[in-house]
Amino acid sequence: MMTEDQEVVTRFLKGETDAVGTVDGWISRAAWPYQRRLAERWDDVLQDVRLEVTRLLGQGKFRGESSLRTYLWRVVSHTCLDQIRALSKWQWTDLEVLEQTDGAAGPARPAAASHEDRDLLMRVLERVSQDCRELWRLLVAGHSYREMSLRLGVAEGTLRVRVLRCREKATALRKELGERLPAGRNVTVKRSPNTSRKANTNDL
């Protein structure tokens, strides 16, 4: 027997106006807290969310483990947060170009890693000073020497040295903590697979 939620899904996929209206209303409401951060991307993101919801429901990803409303609410939150994170990233093109040209080991982008890897990185991160984290946060956000210098009130030359020291410290900490992990939990840093937003929301 078809539950009420499943019925809404079926009607939504058929394009029935009232079901589409209900789902769209939930999407708008669930996405509202993210509106300010998404600024001018808001309309595009809302459209992305609608497409994502249609895709997931069409593929039968909703299995009734929670109510449809809760399921959609979480999908919307997931998609909006992914978009906010993507907006804060800087130009990755250079990274990819470098990856192709220099052939050096290491991931082209800091994307999703294995649980163990992520666990280790987060443990290393909490041991790094807040100053280093702030410095690298600005770097990751794509700020130049000059902007960072103006913002932090520190000379550019000093900044370069600090960035280098922070990197060395983080590398040493990572090595130290990595060696402490028990056998079988060694961390292997490898190029992450294509981790698109859609792949992530499939887990929901």
Place this chain on the structure above:
Amino acid sequence: MTCENAIEFLPWLLNGTLGEEEGGEVRRHLETCESCRQALAETREAWRLFDQHVPTAALVAYAWGDTPAGLDTELLERHLESCPQCAAELEMARTSRGLEGDDKIALFPGKPSRELSRERREPRVWRAAALAAGLAGVVAAGGWINSARQVDSLLAENPPSAVATPSTPTTSSRPADDGALRERLAELEKEKQQLEAEQAALAAQAAESRDKLALLIREASPQPQISWSNELYSQGDVVRGPGAENDLTAPAGEPLNLFLQPEDGAKEYPRYEIEILGAGRKAVWGGQGARLSDKGDFSLLIPAGFLPKGEYEIRVYGSNGGKRAERVGAYGLRIE
């Protein structure tokens, strides 16, 4: 280029802010230097490390009160304490979750403008709070009007002569009906008061959440707390001295965020040079390597107190191959 220089440039090569010329030099150096390639790999690792955040799925699960799979909850909580970005994102997810079960909270459809980041942000919070209060007032008034209409309809069903008003009690010929009406009126009044109380509580809750969210967003934002920002338009030749009227007067002792608009029809260059001239047109600051933003202007952040009170001229020059080319903008600025 030496190894020392190349290694210092690596983070900026990765974040894409290194100019074509410098970037090209670093790349060429990397092609021939094994140790610098190793340093590049380590820089990437550091990048991964410092860009480490709670995975979105875990954050959403945590916001919904679930234990995130594959992540130590204590580690997650410690990370949230030290990472304003994740904390702000969690707060947004929790706000969203709060809306899931409560359809009574009215949402404001206002869309943030493109220029939001250039404006003072504080008043917007108060504007939102004022809007919430206004809406609560409108809804409360609506509830009162609705109650009044219900009373009117009851009155219409019963002759006015049979209704006792609070100020002028009458000797009704229909005491039973009169009593029922009074009772109904009291019920409606009570209902109205309950609704008003609920609306006030919800409006307060919404305003509080919005303020909290705005605060967290500001804390997490990589943008500085800009207290004064404005756009400057090129003046051609800047006139200074007694009686001169500069376009813009900025307050002393506050950080300044200036958006310099190039002259109309100015030729575009790969890089630009900016200099600030003080008294006697003596350069007080200069910088190279500026680039046009995607909005077609230059963003100049000046820390609080960097420029003492006085008149200044800001000049922007196109830069070609590290050499200064033509001037593309000149701006007068008075600090008071």
